Amino acid sequence: MQQKVPQKLTQKLLLVEDDPALQFTILTALEAQGYEVDAASTTGEAIERLGNYAYPIVVSDIYIDERTGLDVLDAAKRKDPLCSVIIMTGRGTVETVQAATRGGAFEYLAKPFELDILFDAIARAEAARTDTEAEAEEEQLPESVMIGSSSAMVEVYKKVVRVAPTDATVVIEGETGTGKELVARMIHRLSLRAKQAFVPVDCAAIAPSLLESELFGAMRGAFTGADRDRVGVFEAANRGTVFLDEIGEIDKSFQANLLRFLQEREIRPLGASRSKEVDVRVICATNRDLQRMVDDDKFREDLWYRLNTVRIVMPPLRERRDDIPLLARFYVNKYNGAYNREVKLMDSGVQALQDYTWPGNVRQLQHVIERLTILADRIDRDSVFDALTAMESRDKPVETLADVQEDKIREVLAATGGNKSKAAQILGIERKTLYRKLERMKL
Numbered sequence: 001m002q003q004k005v006p007q008k009l010t011q012k013l014l015l016v017e018d019d020p021a022l023q024f025t026i027l028t029a030l031e032a033q034g035y036e037v038d039a040a041s042t043t044g045e046a047i048e049r050l051g052n053y054a055y056p057i058v059v060s061d062i063y064i065d066e067r068t069g070l071d072v073l074d075a076a077k078r079k080d081p082l083c084s085v086i087i088m089t090g091r092g093t094v095e096t097v098q099a100a101t102r103g104g105a106f107e108y109l110a111k112p113f114e115l116d117i118l119f120d121a122i123a124r125a126e127a128a129r130t131d132t133e134a135e136a137e138e139e140q141l142p143e144s145v146m147i148g149s150s151s152a153m154v155e156v157y158k159k160v161v162r163v164a165p166t167d168a169t170v171v172i173e174g175e176t177g178t179g180k181e182l183v184a185r186m187i188h189r190l191s192l193r194a195k196q197a198f199v200p201v202d203c204a205a206i207a208p209s210l211l212e213s214e215l216f217g218a219m220r221g222a223f224t225g226a227d228r229d230r231v232g233v234f235e236a237a238n239r240g241t242v243f244l245d246e247i248g249e250i251d252k253s254f255q256a257n258l259l260r261f262l263q264e265r266e267i268r269p270l271g272a273s274r275s276k277e278v279d280v281r282v283i284c285a286t287n288r289d290l291q292r293m294v295d296d297d298k299f300r301e302d303l304w305y306r307l308n309t310v311r312i313v314m315p316p317l318r319e320r321r322d323d324i325p326l327l328a329r330f331y332v333n334k335y336n337g338a339y340n341r342e343v344k345l346m347d348s349g350v351q352a353l354q355d356y357t358w359p360g361n362v363r364q365l366q367h368v369i370e371r372l373t374i375l376a377d378r379i380d381r382d383s384v385f386d387a388l389t390a391m392e393s394r395d396k397p398v399e400t401l402a403d404v405q406e407d408k409i410r411e412v413l414a415a416t417g418g419n420k421s422k423a424a425q426i427l428g429i430e431r432k433t434l435y436r437k438l439e440r441m442k443l
């Protein structure tokens, strides 16, 4: 679903940081806060960007290359004397602070700092600007934005940044809803293949007998029902990235095929006499413990070694509870915007969300907040408990349904624009149950 997230600033913010991991961390955190950010890795790039656009706020490292953040400060001030420049440095001295202050820097932050301190500085810079600026425009965040500034997530970001520009095969492990697909998309987006296709394949959803033709293609007549040549995913995604989701579900004979492909980078469509070379990057994901499957002889060890070159393990949400308030705020904003609501997130609500164990991880949190934004007046301790209880009992649809008022169903349907799958999800009941109910309601 495409949704709009309200932006705080009318204009973009410029981030100048040469350390790619740190740049990524700050960029991601700022985007998660709703800012639109341009990033530069060199002073030259920063000064060029400043020539083209009057950024109201610039966040810059000080030691970058042969020139420094002070040159960036100078360029920003020349473009727009009202520009607020926030300088960050890991090697602060009296002299640099003094030079930054003389140059008109708005704030000077010593690294390492908590992201909240940066957010606070930016908020103050915004407040300092006159309110002549137009109302904040609504703009869309890139879909792959990742939220979380816990150390566990920063470790993930670092790996993502390091591995993205290589063609290495990556395996992403983690419980359901921890963001495996999001990470795969992020790797693609930051890779040299970003402009090419990203093709997800859910290996669990494709019958084992069809997986081979799906991935490698098939010539007309290769099997009954093959009435035309079919291009396989690996060929269709040539020069791009293929995301093999639920890799733990493929059977052993296909594991052998996949291993051969990863070694030779050649495909031979079913029924074809020759193989062709393809250039694809493979990223896999699974919520199974592959090592254990290897031990149990359910997953080929040689394939596991092949995939295991780079391994990213997504932390479950309950192991990074500090990120819950951040995520909650993000989703409350998002769904308030999407459903035209003004539901407030109370401290007691944040606390209740933080106390829960989240077996369904971020996806579950997202659904709970979506549901609350539509059904609750405010997100506090009680409404969080109600929502969690309703979700936990979703396997007993008839009982849940008995409690659900018909006008609530109407309300949710209206809010989702008549989308019944979405409505069923929010109400915590199965879709067919909703259909039955709607029939009875003569809707």
Ligand SMILES: Nc1ncnc2c1ncn2[C@@H]1O[C@H](COP(=O)(O)OP(=O)(O)OP(=O)(O)O)[C@@H](O)[C@H]1O
Residues within 6 Å of the ligand: 145, 146, 147, 148, 174, 175, 176, 177, 178, 179, 180, 181, 182, 183, 285, 286, 287, 362, 363, 366
């Ligand atoms: N760190 C995060 N920040 C923001 N949204 C997130 C984050 N992690 C996950 N999400 C959101 O949670 C949902 C589930 O994420 P995703 O599909 O990537 O999970 P998954 O690990 O692939 O789950 P599954 O194993 O069930 O397929 C998505 O809507 C995604 O946008």
Ligand SMILES: [Mg+2]
Residues within 6 Å of the ligand: 180, 181, 245, 285
């Ligand atoms: Mg997934």
